[in-house]
Amino acid sequence: MSESPLQAARESGLVREGQPLLVMVSGGGDSVALLDIAVRLGAQASALHVNYDLREDSSVDQALVQRLCEERDVPLTVEHISLDRGAGNLQARAREARYALAERLAVGDYAAAHTASDQAETVLYRLAVSPGSRALHGMAQRRGRLVRPLLGVTRAEVRDYLRARGLGWREDPTNADRRFARARVRHDVLEALRELSPAAERTIAETARQLRDEAEVLDAAVADALDELGGGHAISLAALAEHPPALRRLILRALVEGVGGAG
Numbered sequence: 001m002s003e004s005p006l007q008a009a010r011e012s013g014l015v016r017e018g019q020p021l022l023v024m025v026s027g028g029g030d031s032v033a034l035l036d037i038a039v040r041l042g043a044q045a046s047a048l049h050v051n052y053d054l055r056e057d058s059s060v061d062q063a064l065v066q067r068l069c070e071e072r073d074v075p076l077t078v079e080h081i082s083l084d085r086g087a088g089n090l091q092a093r094a095r096e097a098r099y100a101l102a103e104r105l106a107v108g109d110y111a112a113a114h115t116a117s118d119q120a121e122t123v124l125y126r127l128a129v130s131p132g133s134r135a136l137h138g139m140a141q142r143r144g145r146l147v148r149p150l151l152g153v154t155r156a157e158v159r160d161y162l163r164a165r166g167l168g169w170r171e172d173p174t175n176a177d178r179r180f181a182r183a184r185v186r187h188d189v190l191e192a193l194r195e196l197s198p199a200a201e202r203t204i205a206e207t208a209r210q211l212r213d214e215a216e217v218l219d220a221a222v223a224d225a226l227d228e229l230g231g232g233h234a235i236s237l238a239a240l241a242e243h244p245p246a247l248r249r250l251i252l253r254a255l256v257e258g259v260g261g262a263g
Contacts, residue, residue: 002164008152009037012141015149017042020108024048024098025068025076027061029169030113032068033158034150036167038111039072046075048105050098052083054090061170068167077105091180099146106145114139114148117155120201121185123208137215138208151209154201222250 009015021043025031038045049065051058062078069076081097083090102110119138126135141148150158162169178184193200225247229235235255240248 009149022110116205120204
């Protein structure tokens, strides 16, 4: 079981021997494991650490990442970013800033260490705040050059890997801060679901993967239906009414999104 994160990353096809891969490493357990795995799988690994200077001990996180990279001869870029604590969703803005840096710095793909546990949290959060099936698709293994090789394993499996490899990591205290919605989902909602089934987070993550696959089939059906209706943004309501309610809804959504995108 301790090697399951390595196997999941290998099977994902997202960590390729000899190919450049920029790993975003915070110093947390998931990203420490991903960097170690990228090196073991022979990727041409480099690392990015973003220090937001939001905590007094953030320099300790940075020092851990620097030591990790030095031990593996991995080139490391450290960036310092200042964020306004009082403006909007702090975690979302930090993530956007980190991705923007990675997009600029990466030679090839860049990797985030999201796990099946993160996927479950994402799906549950979106289910609560965003109606519609797309909320259940979760995070894709690939979005442009952003890849997530560890979506097939849970956070607990990653911790087993770290302990078996003798790797140290830092716990971000904000992960337990219930002022953040993600922390409440992680520690309240998922804990309750694990009492119903120990495999809850893996089940949710697998459901999201299947729904994402099925969405490709639905998108193709919508495209075919739009072609039959004449395409464009002007279609016959009478002809639309001949389709099943679910397909009508998807067709209308596609039309609305198409108009929005055209602007």
